Amino acid sequence: MFFFGTFEHAIDERGRVAIPARYRRAFVDGGVLRVGPEGAVEMYTNGTFEAEVQRRLGAEDGNRSPEARRTRRAFLPEAYAVDLDKQGRILVPPQIRDRSNLGGKVLIIGCGDYLELWHPDDWAGEQAALERAAAEDGA
Numbered sequence: 001m002f003f004f005g006t007f008e009h010a011i012d013e014r015g016r017v018a019i020p021a022r023y024r025r026a027f028v029d030g031g032v033l034r035v036g037p038e039g040a041v042e043m044y045t046n047g048t049f050e051a052e053v054q055r056r057l058g059a060e061d062g063n064r065s066p067e068a069r070r071t072r073r074a075f076l077p078e079a080y081a082v083d084l085d086k087q088g089r090i091l092v093p094p095q096i097r098d099r100s101n102l103g104g105k106v107l108i109i110g111c112g113d114y115l116e117l118w119h120p121d122d123w124a125g126e127q128a129a130l131e132r133a134a135a136e137d138g139a
Contacts, residue, residue: 001026001045003110008120011106015097016089019043020108023115024088033092033117034079035099038126040109041092041117048113049079092117 007020019027032049036042044052056075057068078099082090092102101119109116109123118126 003115005110007108015092018089030083041100043115
């Protein structure tokens, strides 16, 4: 499935957020969350997470080199499995909510093979950065 679009949802007091209805079918077998480099929460299906692991770690020389171990340490330790409940929600672990500034309103952004969860203020900052980069490229 190809994820696209922007959806506004809310995280409830327990840390649950609804996945957009059109994408729930992709997560019936669960998914994986991790905080990305810009602070957004990346949400992968189990299949796309496995593909991302292979992309990032498959070319490495196992865990023999320091670089390969650093890549593994940067990507895997803060990945968390999640499951959809009967209402189509996932529970975002507290450590992920804290690191990514998630609470209240959340924007769910389609990024092709995964979704991103953003705090609206952080997303506005990211959009401004994207606009600046586009303006510089066009100058």
